[in-house]
Amino acid sequence: MIEFFRKQAYLIDFTMSSLLRRKGKNFGLLLVYTLIVFMLASVMLFSHSLRKEAGIILQQSPEIIVQRLVAGRHALIPAEYIQKMGRLRGVTSKKGRLWGYFYNPVVKANYTVMAPDHLDLSTTEVIIGAGIARTIGLGIGDYFTMRSNNDTFSFQVKDIIERNSELVTTDLVLISPKAYRVITGIPEGQFTDIVLSVRNPREVRKVAEKLVQKLPDIRPVLREEILRTYDSIFAWRQGIVFVLLIGALLAFVIFAWDKASGLSAEEKREIGILKAVGWESADILHMKFWEGIIISLSAFMLGYLAAYLHVFYSSAVLFESVLKGWATLYPQFKLVPFIDGLQIATLFFFTIFPYVVATIIPIWKASVTDPDAIMR
Amino acid sequence: MFLSPAILALILVSAVISLMLILASGFAIQVLQKWNINSGSELQLNLERRTYLISTLLIWAFASELISLMLFIYNAESMSGQFVGAMCATGVLNVNEWGWPTLFLKIAIFFSGTIWLALNYLDNKGFDYPLVRVKYLLLLLIVPMVITEFYMQTRYFMEMNPDVITSCCGSLFSVDAKGVASEVSSLTPRQAIIAMYGSGLLLMLSGTWYLLRNKGGLLFSLFGLTAFITAIMSIISYISLYIYEHPHHHCPFCILKSGHDYAGYTLYIPLFLATSLALAAGTISYWKKIPSLNSSVAVYAPKLVYLALIFFNIFYILATWWVWQSNLTMESIWQ
Amino acid sequence: MLISLSDINKVFNQGKHNEFHAIRDISLHIEAGKVTCLKGSSGSGKTTLLSMIGCLSRPTSGRITLENKILSGLPERFLTDIRRHTFGFIFQKFNLLQGLSVLENVMLPAYPLGLNHKDLKASAQKLISHFGLDRVMNNPVEWLSGGESQRVAICRALINDPQILIADEPTANLDTRLSQEFMGLLDELRKTGKTILITSHDPIVFNSPVVDRIVEMQDGQIMES
Numbered sequence: 001m002i003e004f005f006r007k008q009a010y011l012i013d014f015t016m017s018s019l020l021r022r023k024g025k026n027f028g029l030l031l032v033y034t035l036i037v038f039m040l041a042s043v044m045l046f047s048h049s050l051r052k053e054a055g056i057i058l059q060q061s062p063e064i065i066v067q068r069l070v071a072g073r074h075a076l077i078p079a080e081y082i083q084k085m086g087r088l089r090g091v092t093s094k095k096g097r098l099w100g101y102f103y104n105p106v107v108k109a110n111y112t113v114m115a116p117d118h119l120d121l122s123t124t125e126v127i128i129g130a131g132i133a134r135t136i137g138l139g140i141g142d143y144f145t146m147r148s149n150n151d152t153f154s155f156q157v158k159d160i161i162e163r164n165s166e167l168v169t170t171d172l173v174l175i176s177p178k179a180y181r182v183i184t185g186i187p188e189g190q191f192t193d194i195v196l197s198v199r200n201p202r203e204v205r206k207v208a209e210k211l212v213q214k215l216p217d218i219r220p221v222l223r224e225e226i227l228r229t230y231d232s233i234f235a236w237r238q239g240i241v242f243v244l245l246i247g248a249l250l251a252f253v254i255f256a257w258d259k260a261s262g263l264s265a266e267e268k269r270e271i272g273i274l275k276a277v278g279w280e281s282a283d284i285l286h287m288k289f290w291e292g293i294i295i296s297l298s299a300f301m302l303g304y305l306a307a308y309l310h311v312f313y314s315s316a317v318l319f320e321s322v323l324k325g326w327a328t329l330y331p332q333f334k335l336v337p338f339i340d341g342l343q344i345a346t347l348f349f350f351t352i353f354p355y356v357v358a359t360i361i362p363i364w365k366a367s368v369t370d371p372d373a374i375m376r
Numbered sequence: 377m378f379l380s381p382a383i384l385a386l387i388l389v390s391a392v393i394s395l396m397l398i399l400a401s402g403f404a405i406q407v408l409q410k411w412n413i414n415s416g417s418e419l420q421l422n423l424e425r426r427t428y429l430i431s432t433l434l435i436w437a438f439a440s441e442l443i444s445l446m447l448f449i450y451n452a453e454s455m456s457g458q459f460v461g462a463m464c465a466t467g468v469l470n471v472n473e474w475g476w477p478t479l480f481l482k483i484a485i486f487f488s489g490t491i492w493l494a495l496n497y498l499d500n501k502g503f504d505y506p507l508v509r510v511k512y513l514l515l516l517l518i519v520p521m522v523i524t525e526f527y528m529q530t531r532y533f534m535e536m537n538p539d540v541i542t543s544c545c546g547s548l549f550s551v552d553a554k555g556v557a558s559e560v561s562s563l564t565p566r567q568a569i570i571a572m573y574g575s576g577l578l579l580m581l582s583g584t585w586y587l588l589r590n591k592g593g594l595l596f597s598l599f600g601l602t603a604f605i606t607a608i609m610s611i612i613s614y615i616s617l618y619i620y621e622h623p624h625h626h627c628p629f630c631i632l633k634s635g636h637d638y639a640g641y642t643l644y645i646p647l648f649l650a651t652s653l654a655l656a657a658g659t660i661s662y663w664k665k666i667p668s669l670n671s672s673v674a675v676y677a678p679k680l681v682y683l684a685l686i687f688f689n690i691f692y693i694l695a696t697w698w699v700w701q702s703n704l705t706m707e708s709i710w711q
Numbered sequence: 712m713l714i715s716l717s718d719i720n721k722v723f724n725q726g727k728h729n730e731f732h733a734i735r736d737i738s739l740h741i742e743a744g745k746v747t748c749l750k751g752s753s754g755s756g757k758t759t760l761l762s763m764i765g766c767l768s769r770p771t772s773g774r775i776t777l778e779n780k781i782l783s784g785l786p787e788r789f790l791t792d793i794r795r796h797t798f799g800f801i802f803q804k805f806n807l808l809q810g811l812s813v814l815e816n817v818m819l820p821a822y823p824l825g826l827n828h829k830d831l832k833a834s835a836q837k838l839i840s841h842f843g844l845d846r847v848m849n850n851p852v853e854w855l856s857g858g859e860s861q862r863v864a865i866c867r868a869l870i871n872d873p874q875i876l877i878a879d880e881p882t883a884n885l886d887t888r889l890s891q892e893f894m895g896l897l898d899e900l901r902k903t904g905k906t907i908l909i910t911s912h913d914p915i916v917f918n919s920p921v922v923d924r925i926v927e928m929q930d931g932q933i934m935e936s
């Protein structure tokens with residue numbers, strides 16, 4: 001047993017030195033390999049953390065959102081609907097919400113405006129997200145203006161929301177319900193939607209069914225449904241990107257195959273000598289196996305690390321163009337770093353596995369050289 | 377249908393493993409037809425060299441199969457958010473009728489792979505390669521399993537319907553439901569304990585007997601397999617309850633989660649390792665009558681038996697420990 | 712008697728249009744502790760025969776035994792195992808691994824045996840200094856002169872302490888003085904009890920007093936012995 005491990009140590013040692021003796025060839029391979037890992041890992045880390053962020057936002061949102069539909073379109077919901085719902089088993093709170101989107105043509109950005117009633121804001125005060133503060137250049141005490149149809153309203157910034165995860169709050173504008181009604185013209189007694197909190201997740205579906213029976217013109221939206229849709233949309237998007245990247249992967253596999261089978265005359269001679277002086281085919285196979293492991297692991301770790309830095313510390317600069325179309329408010333947003341086992345396993349199968357498979361046959365061919373070949 | 381990277385990876389890997397095995401068995405058939413160990417011809421030399429390729433292909437294929445088994449479970453776990461009613465891997469496996477068979481096949485392929493690799497290892501120790509035919513015939517039996525697995529897994533993922541309301545561990549492993557899973561769960565803890573520790577005892581006895589007398593290797597493997605099955609049944613029937621500290625939560629997957637201190641790994645890793653070792657031990661011990669293998673069998677079989685016993689014991693100790701340290705008291709279930 | 716060959720045949724490219732019968736029905740005994748030289752013109756089959764004796768290749772038919780152990784039917788895996796414990800090889804073109812040091816080159820054949828690294832290094836160093844190569848021990852082999860390369864090759868052949876040394880045209884790349892020096896080293900090795908088998912068509916080798924027995928070959932057959 002100890003001989004086995006010592007033998008592997010010798011083989012690793014030999015492999016390292018022979019890799020270093022052929023820096024040029026191996027460096028090229030390592031570079032391409034790392035690039036492949038980097039691309040795939042960036043896509044995975046990026047879309048996965050977007051999904052996570054979205055999940056976090058939704059986790060804080062209520063279990064059921066009730067919207068009213070008029071002619072199949074979302075309409076304002078009257079406050080008396082809250083009474084009409086009556087007592088529902090398992091529902092711990094019912095509340096009307098006021099919120100909407102507000103387009104600022106100057107900075108060409110959409111704000112999410114909300115009017116929570118628990119915040120104790122006076123009609124002239126506002127709380128804004130860090131993204132907005134940054135783009136317009138506002139600090140606490142400055143004035144923030146919003147224009148409705150013909151009037152302009154000014155608010156004093158009372159606070160700026162800073163969070164580690166800016167994605168959630170960066171474009172948020174909080175004002176008092178009264179101010180909201182004035183700006184938007186939504187009359188008293190009307191809400192954008194109604195939210196219900198349900199303590200036990202198993203009862204959510206029952207509550208939703210009962211709501212639809214009582215009030216036929218409403219549509220309950222369940223949080224778990226949104227979460228599920230998000231989940232599958234993100235997984236699907238990632239999948240599409242991966243399918244697109246399979247082309248690149250295939251090119252890499254061909255490259256790896258070519259590298260492994262195109263042994264230089266020098267390398268062939270070396271293997272011939274090793275076999276002649278007493279190495280067995282299996283020893284050569286093991287050595288080549290270690291070579292693959294060393295290259296793969298280096299490429300994997302380098303590529304993954306680069307992707308990690310790229311996504312979490314440089315805010316995914318390479319995906320900036322994708323983000324730009326999304327909103328101008330996200331120049332500095334940072335995703336919360338994480339590492340996920342499933343992802344690493346998946347990435348492993350997309351990179352190391354194809355490499356290994358592509359090199360098995362060439363390696364075997366090299367390992368079964370005639371031991372007496374170098375005597376001829 | 378779903379198209380996440382993990383699913384793509386799983387399908388890709390199964391496809392590649394199937395191809396590798398088909399390739400290997402193509403070579404194996406040629407070897408079977410033309411093998412003549414007494415010949416010094418170049419043909420025979422090439423066939424012998426080809427066995428290296430077959431071995432390499434299979435080692436990688438079976439290793440990948442193991443990783444793909446783990447990925448399959450992780451993936452099911454992570455997809456549980458995408459199905460109504462699924463809270464963990466169980467729910468996702470229940471999404472359609474292909475989930476469970478795929479899982480079972482993956483496990484079966486893993487164990488068959490262990491047996492094959494043991495056979496191959498032993499054969500390479502005999503100067504006349506006495507098991508060439510046996511091992512390549514076995515390989516030809518494994519190939520259909522791998523292809524079926526690829527087919528089932530693909531259908532499993534293709535036919536996943538997000539609108540299906542699936543049933544999760546709560547209902548599948550509930551005592552009142554019907555089916556094998558619930559029958560396992562409704563084993564009383566007493567029955568499960570007797571089955572698990574009883575088969576464990578038989579295993580220890582036959583292992584010791586083998587170590588002392590060099591007899592009963594196959595029996596040892598058989599008891600190893602029984603011990604594996606009773607262990608899985610016990611995990612579902614009562615060990616999991618103690619880990620969850622919940623008297624009705626019979627689920628073999630949730631114990632893998634961080635919320636339960638990854639208890640599952642401490643059970644499954646020794647259990648799978650021990651079972652593979654026991655299977656390998658029996659496989660090897662069977663060939664002691666072949667002169668060229670005799671001495672190798674005498675070296676390796678006892679080692680494997682010994683290791684298998686160690687890992688089974690680790691499993692039993694850990695399983696007992698999880699139950700013992702739990703805060704759950706189940707008088708109600710103990711009548 | 713150490714090695715015995717009976718009715719050895721070697722056919723290359725069997726069954727193809729370029730089939731070639733390189734060795735025909737050779738029977739031969741090689742005694743332990745002696746220096747035997749296979750003499751013959753180029754293409755007479757010396758290397759082919761030597762590589763079969765040294766377990767580098769297998770005969771197409773016939774039987775080779777080493778101390779009553781039958782080698783001829785063994786698969787490569789087992790031949791290799793016997794070879795690395797029994798035979799040391801010195802090749803015509805030295806065949807050292809470029810880029811590695813003298814020490815590493817000498818240790819190379821022992822790697823697959825998984826010996827303790829310290830012991831292995833110590834015995835390699837001992838061999839190297841015994842052949843007067845201390846000064847170049849850590850130099851890469853491409854810096855060595857022809858004579859030094861030859862001695863490194865001998866060290867490498869001896870690292871696993873083989874009973875039998877096999878040298879294929881060892882003096883072909885050496886000048887007269889170095890060739891004679893090489894024969895001196897062989898004599899020394901013979902005195903330590905090694906069995907030595909050489910091929911050559913160099914008179915310095917087969918006329919040397921070190922050689923105990925000359926086997927002459929022609930067209931894959933033995934002329935006289």
Ligand SMILES: Nc1ncnc2c1ncn2[C@@H]1O[C@H](COP(=O)(O)OP(=O)(O)O)[C@@H](O)[C@H]1O
Pocket residue numbers: 376723724731733751752753754755756757758759760
């Ligand atoms: N692998 C091979 N395939 C075909 N012919 C070979 C092969 N190896 C050697 N030969 C032939 O066998 C004959 C004997 O070669 P060899 O043993 O190298 O002769 P020597 O060493 O006496 O010069 C030569 O004619 C050579 O061409």
Ligand SMILES: [Mg+2]
Pocket residue numbers: 757758759879880
């Ligand atoms: Mg020659």
